[in-house]
Amino acid sequence: DTGVSQDPRHKITKRGQNVTFRCDPISEHNRLYWYRQTLGQGPEFLTYFQNEAQLEKSRLLSDRFSAERPKGSFSTLEIQRTEQGDSAMYLCASSEDQYSGYTFGSGTRLTVV
Amino acid sequence: AQSVSQHNHHVILSEAASLELGCNYSYGGTVNLFWYVQYPGQHLQLLLKYFSGDPLVKGIKGFEAEFIKSKFSFNLRKPSVQWSDTAEYFCAVNAPYSSASKIIFGSGTRLSIRP
Numbered sequence: 001d002t003g004v005s006q007d008p009r010h011k012i013t014k015r016g017q018n019v020t021f022r023c024d025p026i027s028e029h030n031r032l033y034w035y036r037q038t039l040g041q042g043p044e045f046l047t048y049f050q051n052e053a054q055l056e057k058s059r060l061l062s063d064r065f066s067a068e069r070p071k072g073s074f075s076t077l078e079i080q081r082t083e084q085g086d087s088a089m090y091l092c093a094s095s096e097d098q099y100s101g102y103t104f105g106s107g108t109r110l111t112v113v
Numbered sequence: 114a115q116s117v118s119q120h121n122h123h124v125i126l127s128e129a130a131s132l133e134l135g136c137n138y139s140y141g142g143t144v145n146l147f148w149y150v151q152y153p154g155q156h157l158q159l160l161l162k163y164f165s166g167d168p169l170v171k172g173i174k175g176f177e178a179e180f181i182k183s184k185f186s187f188n189l190r191k192p193s194v195q196w197s198d199t200a201e202y203f204c205a206v207n208a209p210y211s212s213a214s215k216i217i218f219g220s221g222t223r224l225s226i227r228p
Contacts (some may be wrong), residue, residue: 042218104157
């Protein structure tokens with residue numbers, strides 16, 4: 001499979017727990033993006049990596065959220081002390097450069113109960 | 114910072130009807146423009162994109178979009194829709210030469226096609 005892979009597909013967690021999601025981008029793509037999508041809304045930008053460097057982080061992102069891309073390949077997104085408002089679809093995308101459209105993964109649906 | 118507006122939240126059409134979904138963006142510099150589609154239960158897919166050149170862009174499945182710079186618009190069109198076009202459509206923009214070059218998405222338009 002040469003697409004963007006995300007794991008897990010679904011995650012249900014209790015409020016206050018920590019969760020971590022993984023994204024494996026297309027191998028030739030050096031840019032990796034995390035977005036969040038809630039029902040009836042478009043994807044909202046969270047953060048962006050070029051290789052292993054995190055170049056941009058949304059101001060809307062609280063410090064409970066952290067992302068890494070340690071070797072410039074896969075990336076993880078961690079949410080600490082989850083809140084019900086964190087319930088959403090978390091999308092990962094990758095691209096070759098800033099001129100290309102993104103290839104999206106299927107997303108991880110997080111439900112905080 | 115750039116932003117995108119999609120004014121139609123939900124459009125309902127009969128098969129064979131013509132489609133036009135509106136998209137306006139705000140940014141004064143050079144932009145790349147995109148339309149993405151999300152079929153029920155599937156992930157976002159790129160429908161078409163505009164970078165430069167001919168402002169009329171043709172995409173997959175018979176879709177096209179026209180970039181009108183003076184109106185800051187990038188409307189999506191299809192002459193005759195099919196039931197299989199039922200999906201959510203997102204217009205998106207990025208500013209490739211700015212320091213913040215990520216793609217910004219509109220809120221989406223849900224398209225329902227009556228068979």
